[in-house]
Amino acid sequence: MSTLAVALTGNPNTGKSTIFNALTGARQKIGNWPGVTVDKKIGHTHYKGRAISIVDLPGTYSINARSPEEKIVIDYLTNTKLDLVLNVVDSSNIERNLFLTVQLLEKGIPLLIDLNMQDDAQRRGIKINTAKLEEALGMPTVETTGRSSKSTKTLLDVFTSTVMARYQPSDLVKEHIAKIHEIEGSSRTEAEKEEAIIEARYALIDQVMAQAVTVQSVGATRSEKMDRFLANGALALPIFFLILYAVFQITFTWIGQPIADELEVLINDQFLNFVKDSLVAAGVADWMVSLVTDGIIRRALAKDYTFLDKDVESIMFAAPLTIAPDKMAAAALSVMEKHQPRPVTVLPVIDDAGVPVGIVHLTDLLRQGVV
Numbered sequence: 001m002s003t004l005a006v007a008l009t010g011n012p013n014t015g016k017s018t019i020f021n022a023l024t025g026a027r028q029k030i031g032n033w034p035g036v037t038v039d040k041k042i043g044h045t046h047y048k049g050r051a052i053s054i055v056d057l058p059g060t061y062s063i064n065a066r067s068p069e070e071k072i073v074i075d076y077l078t079n080t081k082l083d084l085v086l087n088v089v090d091s092s093n094i095e096r097n098l099f100l101t102v103q104l105l106e107k108g109i110p111l112l113i114d115l116n117m118q119d120d121a122q123r124r125g126i127k128i129n130t131a132k133l134e135e136a137l138g139m140p141t142v143e144t145t146g147r148s149s150k151s152t153k154t155l156l157d158v159f160t161s162t163v164m165a166r167y168q169p170s171d172l173v174k175e176h177i178a179k180i181h182e183i184e185g186s187s188r189t190e191a192e193k194e195e196a197i198i199e200a201r202y203a204l205i206d207q208v209m210a211q212a213v214t215v216q217s218v219g220a221t222r223s224e225k226m227d228r229f230l231a232n233g234a235l236a237l238p239i240f241f242l243i244l245y246a247v248f249q250i251t252f253t254w255i256g257q258p259i260a261d262e263l264e265v266l267i268n269d270q271f272l273n274f275v276k277d278s279l280v281a282a283g284v285a286d287w288m289v290s291l292v293t294d295g296i297i298r299r300a301l302a303k304d305y306t307f308l309d310k311d312v313e314s315i316m317f318a319a320p321l322t323i324a325p326d327k328m329a330a331a332a333l334s335v336m337e338k339h340q341p342r343p344v345t346v347l348p349v350i351d352d353a354g355v356p357v358g359i360v361h362l363t364d365l366l367r368q369g370v371v
Helices: 016-024 068-079 091-106 118-123 130-137 149-161 171-184 190-212 222-230 236-254 256-281 286-303 329-338 362-367
Strands: 004-010 028-032 039-047 050-056 084-090 112-116 126-128 141-143 213-215 346-350 356-361
Touching (some): 004 068, 004 091, 016 039, 016 050, 016 084, 016 112, 039 149, 050 149, 084 091, 091 112, 091 118, 091 126, 091 190, 112 118, 112 130, 118 126, 130 171, 130 190, 141 149, 171 190, 190 213, 236 256, 329 362, 356 362
Parallel strands (some): 004 084, 112 141
Antiparallel strands (some): 039 050, 126 213, 346 356
């Protein structure tokens, strides 16, 4: 038995890709359509002994071939031999979604219409009579709710049992298509033709909605209430600036700055005191303690804190600036200030034999009034 070829099409955010993932699982390949950077998703599955190949076409609101996505969809659907084209419709926004459905029917593409997001539609008080919608369009219709296993099984059952050749557009759709052909063949300007065609499509959608869809008032949803409040003409800008102020305060005052202050105390005071106490307890000379804590460690802290995981040899200065014990204090200050890219604050004092005999710190010079 040959592989069943299925294509999924629909508006963006209708749950089309969710359905594709539920049907194919990990058995899918993602690449790009030729010549463009638009994802090409192809998946495979087996059901009741039948191999099924599924292509998830890019989401699009129309097939006017003005964008890469639109061109990909119409080219693929008109030039590829398919057993089924599943038109995924967001039931909670059915009127808007039917615009693409009508365009596809105008191109003579038989559709299996999937009324997805039925739960959202019910919350909004939208009730769709599936049988009447099928009668109005002449195309088979199925109801699903996103990624549920029941919906997945329903679709697979429909895929393997539906023969699209048995379906023909309804008389209502045929009349519409004849009207579109009449407009296209008229002597109107292109702009006038486009406007007339759009009006004809919405007229058909209004007729289908009147036959198959009822809307009950259930009040605004929580999301709609929030949108109405946040997008209020008088409040939108003040709320925006209030959010910016809150983000600034959280970052620099309420949370960010206290954390930075605590880290500074932890690293610059507590950690350095711990190192100093450890070196003193080990009997290290005072000048070496000062060199390590005030020189090497503080400089490393100024760069980043990742040095804490390194050994001392990897961060120490193998050839630090030094000064002889017989040099003047002013010379020591000059050496400190002239160091690039920035001055140093500590100089080991080395005698003629190369033995460390002490250390001179900038604070020592300050106490002596050299600076």
